[in-house]
Amino acid sequence: MAETPISPAAPPPAAAIRLEAVTKRYRGQAEPAVDALTLEVRPRELLVMVGPSGCGKTTTLRLINRLLDADEGWITVDGEDTASLDPDALRTRIGYVIQQVGLFPHMTVAENVATVPRVLGWDRARIARRAEELLELLGLDPADFGDRFPRELSGGQAQRVGVARAMAADPPILLMDEPFGSLDPITRARLQDELLRIQGSLAKTILLVTHDIDEAIKLGDRIAIVDRGARALQVAAPERVLSDPADDYVREFVGSGAALRRLGLLRVRELEPGHWPALPRAAERHVVRDELIASGRPAALLLDEAGRPWRWVTARELERGGEPGTEPGVPASAELTPAATLHEALDAIVRGGVGAAAAVGDGGALHAIVDLEAIMAAADPSRPSQRTAGGEEAGLVRS
Amino acid sequence: MAIAVGLAAAIGGCLGILVHRRPRATGVALAVTGGFLTIPSYALFGLLVPVLGLGGAPTVVALTMYGLLPIVRNTIVGLRAVDPAVIESARASGMGRRERLLRIELPLAWPVILAGLRVATLILVGVAAIAAAVNGPGLGEDIFAGLARIGSATALDLVLGGILGIVALALLFDLVYAAVGRATISRGLRG
Numbered sequence: 001m002a003e004t005p006i007s008p009a010a011p012p013p014a015a016a017i018r019l020e021a022v023t024k025r026y027r028g029q030a031e032p033a034v035d036a037l038t039l040e041v042r043p044r045e046l047l048v049m050v051g052p053s054g055c056g057k058t059t060t061l062r063l064i065n066r067l068l069d070a071d072e073g074w075i076t077v078d079g080e081d082t083a084s085l086d087p088d089a090l091r092t093r094i095g096y097v098i099q100q101v102g103l104f105p106h107m108t109v110a111e112n113v114a115t116v117p118r119v120l121g122w123d124r125a126r127i128a129r130r131a132e133e134l135l136e137l138l139g140l141d142p143a144d145f146g147d148r149f150p151r152e153l154s155g156g157q158a159q160r161v162g163v164a165r166a167m168a169a170d171p172p173i174l175l176m177d178e179p180f181g182s183l184d185p186i187t188r189a190r191l192q193d194e195l196l197r198i199q200g201s202l203a204k205t206i207l208l209v210t211h212d213i214d215e216a217i218k219l220g221d222r223i224a225i226v227d228r229g230a231r232a233l234q235v236a237a238p239e240r241v242l243s244d245p246a247d248d249y250v251r252e253f254v255g256s257g258a259a260l261r262r263l264g265l266l267r268v269r270e271l272e273p274g275h276w277p278a279l280p281r282a283a284e285r286h287v288v289r290d291e292l293i294a295s296g297r298p299a300a301l302l303l304d305e306a307g308r309p310w311r312w313v314t315a316r317e318l319e320r321g322g323e324p325g326t327e328p329g330v331p332a333s334a335e336l337t338p339a340a341t342l343h344e345a346l347d348a349i350v351r352g353g354v355g356a357a358a359a360v361g362d363g364g365a366l367h368a369i370v371d372l373e374a375i376m377a378a379a380d381p382s383r384p385s386q387r388t389a390g391g392e393e394a395g396l397v398r399s
Numbered sequence: 400m401a402i403a404v405g406l407a408a409a410i411g412g413c414l415g416i417l418v419h420r421r422p423r424a425t426g427v428a429l430a431v432t433g434g435f436l437t438i439p440s441y442a443l444f445g446l447l448v449p450v451l452g453l454g455g456a457p458t459v460v461a462l463t464m465y466g467l468l469p470i471v472r473n474t475i476v477g478l479r480a481v482d483p484a485v486i487e488s489a490r491a492s493g494m495g496r497r498e499r500l501l502r503i504e505l506p507l508a509w510p511v512i513l514a515g516l517r518v519a520t521l522i523l524v525g526v527a528a529i530a531a532a533v534n535g536p537g538l539g540e541d542i543f544a545g546l547a548r549i550g551s552a553t554a555l556d557l558v559l560g561g562i563l564g565i566v567a568l569a570l571l572f573d574l575v576y577a578a579v580g581r582a583t584i585s586r587g588l589r590g
Contacts, residue, residue, distance in 0.1 A: 067487065067490055067491060088494070091492065091493040096491035098484060098487060098491075100482075100484035103488070104485060104489070106506045106587045116493060119492060149586060
């Protein structure tokens with residue numbers, strides 16, 4: 001059936017989907033909807049095509065599964081020229097999810113999911129098992145949802161069923177056309193996370209189109225920024241598009257929030273750690289104070305016996321001395337991990353009120369101290385680092 | 400009459416399926432079947448008798464002609480009302496033209512098509528009475544028999560009996576259609 005590879009002996013193709021100078025014109029329109037588009041989707045990657053509405057994104061998807069036929073150029077799927085394949089057979093190998101979902105209203109959820117397996121002639125028991133499996137994968141209880149009709153579903157549930165239906169025959173490729181476009185922001189975020197989770201374990205080749213740059217950055221292994229006629233202006237990893245837009249159009253499309261968006265992509269572990277004094281809590285007060293003054297930082301971090309962040313102290317708090325029984329400074333939060341995004345790091349810094357935040361590794365021991373300077377340097381690599389050699393003497397940070 | 404409904408359903412359904420994607424053909428089909436319905440029934444029977452003779456044949460032909468419009472029309476309307484996103488999904492699932500029609504489009508259009516059949520049936524119940532004019536079978540015989548001897552003792556009884564019979568028949572058919580609808584329309588399309 002469709003799961004068996006067409007030519008098991010052939011070497012793995014370099015591209016799962018390849019469009020070569022593909023052009024599609026609609027009758028009565030001067031401009032082609034898709035204009036000499038060349039694009040490659042690599043096996044098992046999630047490529048997001050992002051561009052304004054009406055720029056030919058949907059047409060591109062429909063050309064790939066031959067709901068439309070190209071006027072010029074050629075398209076290969078797993079190395080085979082799609083023009084030489086039977087369109088219906090091709091479509092059973094490519095899952096298709098659309099914004100309007102398009103569930104069959106007269107069929108139950110389970111029957112909807114079973115669509116492609118039925119076309120492929122699977123036996124009943126296998127279809128039933130597969131439908132249950134997929135509903136579970138999408139977070140819908142088969143016992144509860146299997147016998148419901150589409151009109152009894154919320155928008156988010158309907159789109160989950162839509163995704164399950166597209167994946168029913170385990171196609172290696174999924175095409176997704178604004179799949180989360182009509183959902184409210186909370187449901188959309190949840191389904192995006194779900195897609196990333198599923199993609200993490202199944203690793204399909206996915207081409208997803210959207211007009212939402214944030215969605216593209218969140219989901220894409222790579223993103224393709226397209227203009228009218230589906231002309232690809234830049235195809236690159238999201239970090240790359242944000243930090244190094246190919247031209248003014250891309251820069252404008254990515255928007256003024258690009259630097260802030262990059263914070264959601266970078267991880268604390270990729271940062272150059274800030275040089276802040278960090279000493280054991282048992283250290284003599286005057287030692288801490290001297291270190292602190294020498295570092296030029298507003299506060300020093302005291303660590304407990306296990307090397308875990310304990311409290312932040314300022315020079316004044318150290319000088320004031322403490323009455324017995326009270327601890328100096330403010331408690332140090334230890335929520336940040338090396339895997340946290342810079343967004344989260346920034347949040348921790350702002351909430352902490354010291355100008356820096358401690359990131360902890362396994363066991364809660366201090367990993368690095370993150371400060372605004374480090375975040376700014378990472379968010380905008382074109383900006384020269386303002387770190388000076390003078391900070392070295394305070395380099396007490398352990399990693 | 401049942402034969403005529405069956406014939407009209409078969410012809411009208413096929414016609415509707417054939418033309419519903421082609422605006423011009425749809426126009427022609429509706430104009431022609433609509434035209435049939437505007438021919439006065441008495442005249443139509445009269446026109447058919449020279450060709451088909453008296454009795455059952457002209458009756459079935461005439462009734463079929465009258466039943467076509469609601470069926471063709473509702474088949475077209477029902478099929479056109481199917482959500483394009485649903486058809487797109489069916490195509491993208493690898494369903495061929497035939498499979499799409501049988502498993503997706505017709506089941507979705509069915510409530511509307513069934514309503515067309517119901518209207519056609521009710522029209523034909525009424526028109527069938529007049530078939531008695533060409534010696535066709537049916538309750539119309541009683542009505543015509545009664546009208547022919549106005550003034551006699553049994554005339555009114557015959558006419559009334561025929562009319563009441565026709566009304567009862569129409570109600571009966573309506574009930575049958577309601578039951579058929581419950582049995583054949585997907586729960587997903589109701590409520």
